[in-house]
Amino acid sequence: MYQLPYFKLLAQASGTTTVKERYDIDRHDQRLRTLRLLSILVTIFYFSYIPVDMYLLPDIGLRSVLLRIFVVGPLVILMLYYFGRPGPIRHKELASIITVSLATLIWCLGLLGTSDPRVLHYFYAGLVFQLALTIVLAHPFEYSVYASIFLCVCLYTIIWFLPGADAEYVTNHLVVGVPTVVLTLMANYRFSAESLRLYLQRVNAEELRAELALHNETLDKLSHIDPLTGLANRRGLNRRAASLTRSRHVPDQYVAVILIDVDHFKAFNDAYGHDAGDDCLRKIASALQGACGPQDTACRYGGEEFLVLHADSSNSGITGALLAERIRETVAKLDIAHRKSDHGHVTVSVGVCAGLLEHDEALTHLIKAADQALYAAKDTGRNRVSEDQNGSLADV
Numbered sequence: 145m146y147q148l149p150y151f152k153l154l155a156q157a158s159g160t161t162t163v164k165e166r167y168d169i170d171r172h173d174q175r176l177r178t179l180r181l182l183s184i185l186v187t188i189f190y191f192s193y194i195p196v197d198m199y200l201l202p203d204i205g206l207r208s209v210l211l212r213i214f215v216v217g218p219l220v221i222l223m224l225y226y227f228g229r230p231g232p233i234r235h236k237e238l239a240s241i242i243t244v245s246l247a248t249l250i251w252c253l254g255l256l257g258t259s260d261p262r263v264l265h266y267f268y269a270g271l272v273f274q275l276a277l278t279i280v281l282a283h284p285f286e287y288s289v290y291a292s293i294f295l296c297v298c299l300y301t302i303i304w305f306l307p308g309a310d311a312e313y314v315t316n317h318l319v320v321g322v323p324t325v326v327l328t329l330m331a332n333y334r335f336s337a338e339s340l341r342l343y344l345q346r347v348n349a350e351e352l353r354a355e356l357a358l359h360n361e362t363l364d365k366l367s368h369i370d371p372l373t374g375l376a377n378r379r380g381l382n383r384r385a386a387s388l389t390r391s392r393h394v395p396d397q398y399v400a401v402i403l404i405d406v407d408h409f410k411a412f413n414d415a416y417g418h419d420a421g422d423d424c425l426r427k428i429a430s431a432l433q434g435a436c437g438p439q440d441t442a443c444r445y446g447g448e449e450f451l452v453l454h455a456d457s458s459n460s461g462i463t464g465a466l467l468a469e470r471i472r473e474t475v476a477k478l479d480i481a482h483r484k485s486d487h488g489h490v491t492v493s494v495g496v497c498a499g500l501l502e503h504d505e506a507l508t509h510l511i512k513a514a515d516q517a518l519y520a521a522k523d524t525g526r527n528r529v530s531e532d533q534n535g536s537l538a539d540v
């Protein structure tokens with residue numbers, strides 16, 4: 145069977161629930177705020193008609209005042225109280241529809257007591273209730289349809305009991321009434337469908353934004369990680385160094401830069417193949433991480449070159465030179481066979497330089513010095529640690 149697009153959208157699944165349920169929950173506060181404000185405005189409008197009653201139909205003026213104040217008044221207070229209670233927004237919207245419908249019924253019953261024929265002109269004001277329901281309060285379309293049917297039954301039943309009403313008068317009234325009901329319901333349908341469409345658009349945009357943020361986070365992580373070893377890459381190192389430089393807790397961060405280069409790695413690749421070379425780099429990377437403390441950052445600095453940024457802010461007493469020696473030993477203990485090495489297994493040469501990370505360029509200077517120390521370690525036989533001590537090199 146054909147279903148209006150608005151109802152089709154409402155019935156669609158949204159996660160574990162339907163769009164309708166999610167729409168009602170997500171928009172509860174906003175819809176309640178609007179409902180409360182508009183209900184108060186419609187009530188003021190309703191009560192402002194008391195002088196009109198008294199002027200047009202003085203014989204029922206008092207009855208009108210009493211009905212409006214002592215019957216509709218408490219109904220409105222009850223409705224506003226109910227708005228403040230926890231509960232689904234649809235129940236609150238239903239409560240406001242019932243209030244308007246009862247106010248219409250009470251107004252109609254009030255008019256029944258008059259013998260003044262001018263009541264027929266005034267009865268057109270009954271259609272204002274229709275406007276309030278469908279356009280001003282702009283309830284969900286399905287509720288507006290039910291309420292409109294109730295209003296029509298109410299108005300066009302009572303009309304026959306008004307003084308002077310006949311078939312011709314009722315026909316004239318219908319000529320205005322029917323288009324009012326149909327057109328305001330059409331407008332209400334558009335409001336309901338449009339507000340649901342906007343809501344869904346916003347939900348989609350939010351979901352896309354969250355997805356994008358997640359992708360960005362993953363991309364950010366990937367861009368700071370070396371894919372072969374899983375260690376930080378140069379970008380990751382720079383970020384860590386920048387965070388140390390700007391650390392407020394340690395104004396002048398004392399660090400050691402430890403540069404590690406695999407010895408005779410070209411020969412290793414030539415002897416065992418590139419895949420075995422990759423595997424060797426992965427093993428050395430995980431050995432590095434094992435030797436480092438939680439404050440240290442191990443990164444793959446280049447092809448077969450690694451760098452550890454040692455920041456001993458917890459004052460454990462482990463100096464850069466000590467850590468460098470530990471790294472050298474750990475790699476040697478891996479005992480990765482290397483028949484082209486004098487030692488028979490893979491070894492590393494290490495250069496160390498310690499200093500203050502007081503500004504952004506400090507890291508570059510420390511790396512240069514550590515690199516000099518690394519050259520010295522290579523030149524003096526490899527498989528050793530060499531330390532740069534303020535420009536002069538020393539073996540550890």
Ligand SMILES: Nc1nc2c(ncn2[C@@H]2O[C@H](COP(=O)(O)OP(=O)(O)OP(=O)(O)O)[C@@H](O)[C@H]2O)c(=O)[nH]1
Nearest residue numbers: 405406407408409410411413418419421422447448
């Ligand atoms: N398997 C593998 N090899 C790499 C990778 N990156 C660089 N290499 C190789 O590492 C080797 C480095 O060689 P060299 O710079 O000559 O240094 P070396 O042979 O280690 O000699 P020394 O450093 O003087 O002891 C080159 O053969 C590169 O191809 C990598 O990601 N995987």
